[in-house]
Amino acid sequence: MTWHVAEEDVRAYARGELAPPALWSADTHLARCAECRARLARLADPAALAAGWDRLDAELDAPRRGLLETLLVRFGVADHTARLLAATPVLRRSWLGAVTAVLLLTVLATHSTRVTASPTFFLTLAPLLPLAGVALAYGPVLDPTYEMTVVAPLHGFRLLMIRTVAVLVAGLGLNGLATLALPAYGLGALAWLLPALALTATGLALTPRLGPVLAPGAVGAGWAVLLLVAHERTHGGTLAPFTAAGQGVAAAVAALAAGLLYLARDRFDTRTPGPRPRPLA
Numbered sequence: 001m002t003w004h005v006a007e008e009d010v011r012a013y014a015r016g017e018l019a020p021p022a023l024w025s026a027d028t029h030l031a032r033c034a035e036c037r038a039r040l041a042r043l044a045d046p047a048a049l050a051a052g053w054d055r056l057d058a059e060l061d062a063p064r065r066g067l068l069e070t071l072l073v074r075f076g077v078a079d080h081t082a083r084l085l086a087a088t089p090v091l092r093r094s095w096l097g098a099v100t101a102v103l104l105l106t107v108l109a110t111h112s113t114r115v116t117a118s119p120t121f122f123l124t125l126a127p128l129l130p131l132a133g134v135a136l137a138y139g140p141v142l143d144p145t146y147e148m149t150v151v152a153p154l155h156g157f158r159l160l161m162i163r164t165v166a167v168l169v170a171g172l173g174l175n176g177l178a179t180l181a182l183p184a185y186g187l188g189a190l191a192w193l194l195p196a197l198a199l200t201a202t203g204l205a206l207t208p209r210l211g212p213v214l215a216p217g218a219v220g221a222g223w224a225v226l227l228l229v230a231h232e233r234t235h236g237g238t239l240a241p242f243t244a245a246g247q248g249v250a251a252a253v254a255a256l257a258a259g260l261l262y263l264a265r266d267r268f269d270t271r272t273p274g275p276r277p278r279p280l281a
């Protein structure tokens, strides 16, 4: 180590008068350099020294921003919003990894069963993934940041929308990548998009009425039933939801559900604010 804290900086540090950024480099250096700590100890009055260590402690204990959070802040997302988004469980690597694995398997299965010449299996499954993601992004069961969302200065609906958009973008992006892996089907392989939006919006619109578990569960089950019925009716052709008419219905359902969701927005804010936690300092 060739650099040491300058004598006048050590004196200023000891008096508690050293200002950033010199303060930060002194803090960092003092943590590693016994020699400078000894110089400081000779100069320092004990109270100022204790304050310095407290500051250093706090800096070392401060949670570090992850990659996602850093990116969000860089793109102008407010600090607390970025923290909430980065802590959204479904945006963590484990969830994204699971979704990616499901999509990969689906794409492989679709490629291996090309006899039917339609990506039905993929189209059936893909709309469910954003629905499940959004459902898991909200609600106390799986969300370790639930307490934080209760005290956060954001309305429940606003937070829900922030998370929904983030999870939707991630889910739709992954689905889109999977679609690129099915070039043989052309635009037909994109027929999952409108059903995905319709299912997600319907699940959210039903959440104030049915709760965060039952609502997406019922919507997912409804999708399965719809596909089974469509399968019975069509004999080898394109299933009804993936025809042009079906896509139109999906778009209408998505728009209707989004409208209902907006009308029900106040019902996401029913939690009465509890006592606010005291500031630590």
Ligand SMILES: [Zn+2]
Pocket: 003, 004, 005, 029, 033, 035, 036, 037
């Ligand atoms: Zn030193």
